[in-house]
Amino acid sequence: MILKGKRALVTGGAVRIGRAITEALLAEGAEVIVHFLTSEKEAGAFWPNIIQADMNDPAQCETLLERTAQQFGPIDILVNNASVFHQTRLIDATYDAAIKELQPNLLAPLALIRGFARQTKTGKIINLLDRRVTSHDTTCVPYMLSKKALEELTKLAALDLAPGITVNAVAPGAILPPPKDRDNPAWEYAGTIPLSKRPTPADVAGAVLYLLKSDHITGQTIFVDGGQNLLET
Ligand SMILES: NC(=O)c1ccc[n+]([C@@H]2O[C@H](COP(=O)([O-])OP(=O)(O)OC[C@H]3O[C@@H](n4cnc5c(N)ncnc54)[C@H](OP(=O)(O)O)[C@@H]3O)[C@@H](O)[C@H]2O)c1
Numbered sequence: 001m002i003l004k005g006k007r008a009l010v011t012g013g014a015v016r017i018g019r020a021i022t023e024a025l026l027a028e029g030a031e032v033i034v035h036f037l038t039s040e041k042e043a044g045a046f047w048p049n050i051i052q053a054d055m056n057d058p059a060q061c062e063t064l065l066e067r068t069a070q071q072f073g074p075i076d077i078l079v080n081n082a083s084v085f086h087q088t089r090l091i092d093a094t095y096d097a098a099i100k101e102l103q104p105n106l107l108a109p110l111a112l113i114r115g116f117a118r119q120t121k122t123g124k125i126i127n128l129l130d131r132r133v134t135s136h137d138t139t140c141v142p143y144m145l146s147k148k149a150l151e152e153l154t155k156l157a158a159l160d161l162a163p164g165i166t167v168n169a170v171a172p173g174a175i176l177p178p179p180k181d182r183d184n185p186a187w188e189y190a191g192t193i194p195l196s197k198r199p200t201p202a203d204v205a206g207a208v209l210y211l212l213k214s215d216h217i218t219g220q221t222i223f224v225d226g227g228q229n230l231l232e233t
Contacts, residue, residue, distance in 0.1 A: 003209070004028060005031070007030070007073060007075045008033065008078070009033045011055070012081045013079070015042050019042070020202050023205070030077065031072075032046065034046040035064070035082065036050060037054055037055070051071065051072075055082055061111035074120055075116070075120075075123070079125075079126045080108075083104060088140060089141060106145075116165070124211070124212045126211055126212065129171040130147045133148050158219030159219065166218040168217060173224065194226055207222040
């Protein structure tokens with residue numbers, strides 16, 4: 001796909017990795033609609049191409065693609081980037097704790113993918129995973145479930161929506177600490193990276209662009225983690 005002139009929706013696209021994806025798409029000449037929840041000020045940089053929705057609210061997830069089409073026209077590209085991350089061990093993974101992660105990280109992308117498929121027969125979808133989908137991090141059980149299931153959804157949707165729509169994923173390693181962990185030296189370590197260098201948000205955006213440009217790749221995940229997913233932890 002040639003990205004110039006295509007319309008993309010990037011969820012959580014105002015800050016951090018989402019912003020790098022937004023900026024990379026803009027640099028390719030795409031029109032980007034930036035979804036946000038709380039980052040209204042940062043999203044303002046992209047005004048008027050901004051739209052707010054709470055991924056914790058299933059009704060707002062169901063209608064986001066329709067609202068986007070009404071305001072800006074139908075989209076060609078959907079990037080499911082918005083996400084939450086909580087450290088919750090199995091023993092604390094109550095229904096409420098689990099749904100807090102599964103709703104925005106898995107059920108929201110599912111609703112948006114369905115909305116996309118209702119609107120168009122051709123296009124591209126990217127889901128943001130986590131390099132830990134290949135391992136078993138017991139410190140964040142609901143989060144792990146949400147990202148592992150999103151990887152499976154990527155494959156199911158890739159098959160179901162072929163031949164017109166490709167569905168792929170990018171799995172970042174430790175790129176940016178959660179804001180509350182910015183000064184936490186434990187995060188700074190974040191495990192061994194075989195390639196020694198920590199990838200940047202721009203590296204993640206580069207993988208997103210690569211998958212969006214290809215018309216021959218679907219159901220795949222690119223790990224942008226310096227090889228961390230190959231290790232046991
Ligand atoms: N950072 C990393 O090192 C890392 C590592 C592995 C995987 N990833 C994955 O890469 C993607 C981007 O990472 P990130 O660290 O940049 O993400 P992030 O800062 O944790 O979250 C991205 C955005 O999600 C939006 N969001 C959160 N809850 C929402 C809700 N209920 N409704 C609507 N939007 C909501 C927020 O938008 P507002 O700011 O507008 O509220 C937030 O800015 C995520 O899918 C993440 O899981 C990141």
